[in-house]
Amino acid sequence: MIYTVTFNPALDYLMRIQSFVPGKTNRADAEELQVGGKGINVSLVLRQLGVESVALGFLAGYTGELLRQWVESLGVQTGFVTLPAGMTRVNVKLKNGVETEINGRGPDIPPAALEALFAKLDGLTEGDTLVLAGSIPATLPPDVYERALARLEGKGVRYVVDATGPLLENVLPFRPFLIKPNHHELGELAGKELDPGDTAALVSAAQALQKKGARNVLVSLAGDGALLVAEDGQVLAQAAAHGTLRNSVGAGDSMVAGFLAGYARGGCAEALRLGTAAGGATAFSPRLATKEEIETVYRQITETKG
Numbered sequence: 001m002i003y004t005v006t007f008n009p010a011l012d013y014l015m016r017i018q019s020f021v022p023g024k025t026n027r028a029d030a031e032e033l034q035v036g037g038k039g040i041n042v043s044l045v046l047r048q049l050g051v052e053s054v055a056l057g058f059l060a061g062y063t064g065e066l067l068r069q070w071v072e073s074l075g076v077q078t079g080f081v082t083l084p085a086g087m088t089r090v091n092v093k094l095k096n097g098v099e100t101e102i103n104g105r106g107p108d109i110p111p112a113a114l115e116a117l118f119a120k121l122d123g124l125t126e127g128d129t130l131v132l133a134g135s136i137p138a139t140l141p142p143d144v145y146e147r148a149l150a151r152l153e154g155k156g157v158r159y160v161v162d163a164t165g166p167l168l169e170n171v172l173p174f175r176p177f178l179i180k181p182n183h184h185e186l187g188e189l190a191g192k193e194l195d196p197g198d199t200a201a202l203v204s205a206a207q208a209l210q211k212k213g214a215r216n217v218l219v220s221l222a223g224d225g226a227l228l229v230a231e232d233g234q235v236l237a238q239a240a241a242h243g244t245l246r247n248s249v250g251a252g253d254s255m256v257a258g259f260l261a262g263y264a265r266g267g268c269a270e271a272l273r274l275g276t277a278a279g280g281a282t283a284f285s286p287r288l289a290t291k292e293e294i295e296t297v298y299r300q301i302t303e304t305k306g
C-alpha cells in the first residue's frame with residue numbers, strides 16, 4: 001500500500017484577475033476552491049491512475065473537516081489526525097498572467113498529535129511505500145521527516161520525499177527511492193542557480209544527491225520537461241508534453257503520482273513517461289488532471305517518441 005503524508009494540508013483558493021494592483025481593492029474575475037496539499041494531491045492523482053493509497057497528515061477546524069470529506073468523496077482512503085485547535089490553511093493562488101502563491105502557515109501541532117501520526121506510521125510493513133510531501137508547520141521540529149523515517153528503518157518500506165532545502169537534504173541518508181526536486185530546488189541544494197537547459201549541470205547536481213543517498217532523482221523542469229538520474233546510473237531525458245498552460249499548481253505532485261504508477265508497470269522509462277504525462281495533464285487543466293486527461297497526454301508523448 002502507498003501511504004502519503006501531508007504534514008500541512010491545504011485548501012487552495014484560486015483567484016483569476018486581469019490586473020492586480022497591490023495596495024488597492026482588487027476584484028477577481030473568477031475564483032475556485034480546490035483540494036490541496038502535496039501528499040493529498042499525490043493520493044488523488046494515484047486514484048485517477050487506478051492505484052490505491054491512504055492519505056495521512058493533520059487536519060483542523062471546519063476547513064480540515066471539509067478537506068477530509070472532499071478527499072474521501074473522491075475515493076481516497078484517509079487516516080488523518082484531527083488537531084484540537086486551529087484550522088487547516090487556505091493557500092491563495094493568484095493568477096493574473098503570472099502565478100503568485102501565498103501559502104499559509106498552518107495550525108499548531110502539539111506533541112501528542114505528532115505521536116498519534118507516528119503511531120499510524122508504525123503500522124507500515126515491508127513492501128509499503130511512504131510519500132512525505134510538502135512543507136511542515138512552523139510548530140513541528142525541523143527534523144520531523146528524519147524522525148519519521150528513523151522509526152521505519154529496517155522495515156523494508158520504500159520512501160518518496162518531495163520537499164525542499166534541509167527537509168529534503170537531511171533525509172537523504174535514509175536512501176529514499178525517489179526525490180523530485182524542480183530545478184530551482186535542485187539549485188538551492190547545489191548552492192547555485194541551475195539553468196533548465198544546462199543538462200550537464202543538472203545531472204551533476206542530481207548525482208551529488210545520489211552520492212548523499214537518494215536512489216532515483218527526478219528533476220522536474222516545468223515546461224522544459226524532466227530528467228531522471230536513475231538508481232542504475234542511467235540518465236533519461238523527457239521533453240514536456242505540448243499544451244496550453246492553465247494552472248500548474250499540483251503539476252509536481254501529479255508527476256510524483258505518475259512516476260510511482262508508471263514504475264510499477266514498467267520501470268524507469270515508463271515512470272518518467274507517465275510522470276510527465278500526469279504533470280503536463282495537470283498543467284493543462286484548471287485543476288488536478290483526470291484519468292482521461294492523463295491518458296490523452298500520455299498517448300501524445302508515446303506517439304512523439306515513435
Ligand SMILES: Nc1ncnc2c1ncn2[C@@H]1O[C@H](COP(=O)(O)OP(=O)(O)O)[C@@H](O)[C@H]1O
Pocket residue numbers: 182183219220221222223225226240241242243245248250251252253255275276277278279280283
Ligand atoms: N507548462 C507546462 N507544459 C508542459 N508540462 C508541464 C508544464 N508545467 C509542468 N509540466 C509538467 O509537470 C512536471 C512538474 O512540473 P514542475 O513545475 O516542474 O513541478 P513543481 O510543481 O514541483 O515545481 C514537469 O516536469 C512537466 O512534465
Ligand SMILES: O=P(O)(O)OC[C@H]1O[C@](O)(COP(=O)(O)O)[C@@H](O)[C@@H]1O
Pocket residue numbers: 008010011012035036037038039041091103133134135136248249250251252253254
Ligand atoms: O506544503 P507547501 O510546500 O506549502 O505546498 C503546498 C501547496 O503545494 C501544492 O500541493 C501544489 O504543489 P506543486 O505545485 O509543487 O505540485 C498545493 O496544492 C498546495 O497549496
